[in-house]
Amino acid sequence: MSCVIHWFRDDLRVSDNPALRAAAAEARARGVPLLPVCAWDPAQALATRWVPQRMGPHRQAWLAGSLQALDAELQALGSRLLVLRGAPAAMLPALLSATQAVALHAESLPAPQEADDARRVERAAKRLGARCHWHWQSTMLALEDLPFSVNQLPALFTAFRQQVEQAGVRPRAPLPAPEALPPVPTLDALWDPAAALAQAQGDGHADLGEPRPHLGHTPLNPPAAAVLRPDARSSFPFHLPAFAAGERGAQAHLAQYTKRLLPHSYKATRNGLSGTDFSSKFSPWLATGALSAAQAIAAIHDFEAEHGASDGSHWLWFELLWREHFRLLHLQHGAALFRARGLSQQPTPPHDEDAFLSWCEGRTGEALVDAGMRELAATGWLSNRLRQLVASHLIHDLACDWRAGAAWFESRLxxxxxxxxxxxxxxxxxxxxxxxxxxxxxxxKQTRDHDPQGAHRRLWGTA
Ligand SMILES: Cc1cc2nc3c(=O)[nH]c(=O)nc-3n(C[C@H](O)[C@H](O)[C@H](O)COP(=O)(O)OP(=O)(O)OC[C@H]3O[C@@H](n4cnc5c(N)ncnc54)[C@H](O)[C@@H]3O)c2cc1C
Structure with a gap:
């Protein structure tokens, strides 16, 4: 048996997915099935150096919903999603071998762990005679359209934005969803867990755990309802249909956001703390890739074509450029961004575990910080303004290691x-x-400027 694999990473959508299209085209050209897969690594739910769970309950639930939605999209196109339980760098090589795949297509991601996963998959594919194709598709702007090479990326955001704007770089146009996808291979026939495990261990991935292919459906045990009680105070109430995970949810959100003319008021309201409308709320869908950045900015440009551009609509482009800049910085600097000193020459920061715990639990005694931290723990969401304040408080007032804060955000957001x-x-x-x-x-000052009447602090019981 043979097939072409599309490995879904942070691109959980069928529309505007050049990697998926290329995989489908190659499968058709070779007359072989197309196998869409993603990997759910149970280690994500385990403790790390800093936090009790690398991926907390809200993020697990959001991801599970996103995968279910993706499987439904694939089924509508005549395909299915295979969810592999295990580390991608172990599971993908095992799957390439078990299916005798001829090629694998996936999006290219610049963060070091993701880049390392890709290198390991590529090495295994080479040994097996399969070809890997990595598609850069997670930014609005194509790399080849940038007026500088990645090595010469302007270090400062403002210089980056100015050079992009002066060069007139336009975002790439998003692609429509394919009308159909090639069929999947017969999965029972292709997967022999024992053989896959032996193969992966032979490849040096002894930590594989139990490889269990899982077709369709949620890859994780959804967190207990008690842990994930819907919270009516949430600014991103994803238990409601209007905030549904997946690309249909994303498209419906974009449509209502522009229909209600909210881009016009974005600049004035973006520093809000509570509510569903003060900022675009694109980020949860962007994070899973249910929405591509190219689709988001195309919707804003369509909005401007119909209703006129404004400071507000332009500011969304500006903010999405921050997202681009951070991705490109990862492409340029890679693992250096994960050192304690980052790109600086400063010593390793101090750390106070008790202070860190009080921060995580929202009991530092600083009322607005505590309100934000309680909100984050209860809902998995926090406004940009409070992200800035709580991060600054942890680093500069509580003298804790910034990497602990980043790990807590990773677990919760x-x-x-x-x-x-x-x-x-x-x-x-x-x-x-x-x-x-x-x-x-x-x-x-932040409290005076952004919560003068104490509404947010009262909402989270810290006033
Ligand atoms: C300490 C800290 C950690 C953060 N961690 C994350 C994270 O893990 N994931 C994440 O998506 N954003 C992160 N942000 C950036 C920002 O807070 C969120 O993107 C934003 O609050 C999401 O809400 P929104 O979609 O309504 O954003 P809007 O204000 O409506 O902005 C529109 C889009 O622009 C992009 N954007 C806006 N601000 C930023 C920014 N500062 N950096 C990068 N992109 C930006 C996002 O894609 C966002 O969806 C972090 C900010 C801070 C200060």
Whole structure:
């Protein structure tokens, strides 16, 4: 048996997915089935150096919903999703071998862990005589359209934005969903767990665990309802149909966001703390890839064509450029961004475990910080303004290691994106590319400016 594999990573969508299209085209040209897969690594639910669970319950639930939605999209196109339980760098080689796949297509991701996974899959594919094709598709702008090479990426965001705008770089146009996909191979026939395990161990992946292919359906045991009680105070209430995971949810959200003319008021409201409308709320769908950045900006440009451009609509482009800049910084600097000193020459930061725990649990005694931390723990969401404040408080007031804070955000945020998270934490810690030596946000001033009546603090019981 033979097939072409499409490995879904942070691109859980069928529309605007050049890698999926290329995989389907190759399968058709070779007359072989197309096997769409993704890997759910149970190790994600385990403790790390900093936190009790690398992926907490809200993010697990959001991801599970996103995978279910993707499987439904694939079924509508005549395909299915195979969810592999295990580390991608172990499971993909085992699957390539078990299916005698001729090729694998996947999106290219610049963060070091993701890039390393890809290298390991590529090495295994080479040994097996299969070809890997990596597609850069997670930014709005194509790499070849940038007016500089990645090695010459402007270190400062403002210089980056100005050069992109002066060169008139346009985002790439999003692709429609394919009308149909080639059929999947017969899965019972292709998968022999014992053989797959032996194969993976032979490849040096002894930590594989139990490889269990799982067709369709949720790959994880959804977190207990008690842990995930819907919280009516949430600013991203994803238990409601209007915030459904997956690309239909994303498209419906974009449509209502522009129909209600919200891009016009974005610049004025973006520093809000609570509510569903003060910012675009694109990020949870962008994080799983249910929405591509190219689709998001295309919707804003369509909006501008119909209703006119405004400061607000332009500011969304500006913010999406921050996302681009952080991804490109990962392409340029890779693992250096994950060192304690980041790109700086500063010593390893101090750390106070008790202070860190009080921060995580929202009991530092700083009322607005505590409100934000309780909100994050209860809902998996936090406004940008409070992300900045709580990060600054942990680093600059509680003298804790910024990597612990980044790890807590990774565990809790439903929109966790390694590139944006790492980039923002480095920026506030003063260990990234910004020359200003870090950003401290004064809690008193932030409280006066953004929660003068105490509404947010009362909402989260810290007033
Ligand atoms: C310490 C810290 C950690 C963060 N971690 C993440 C993360 O893990 N995932 C994540 O998506 N964002 C992260 N952000 C950035 C930002 O807070 C969120 O993107 C934003 O709050 C998401 O809400 P929204 O979609 O309504 O954003 P909007 O304000 O409506 O902005 C539109 C889009 O622009 C992009 N954007 C906006 N601000 C930023 C920014 N500062 N950096 C990068 N992209 C931006 C996002 O894609 C966002 O969806 C972090 C910010 C801080 C200060």
């Amino acid at each position: 439903i929109d966790f994106d390694v590139h944006s998270n790492q980039g923002n934490w480095l920026y506030i810690a003063g260990r990234g590319t910004d020359p200003r030596g870090g950003r401290r946000f004064n809690p008193d």
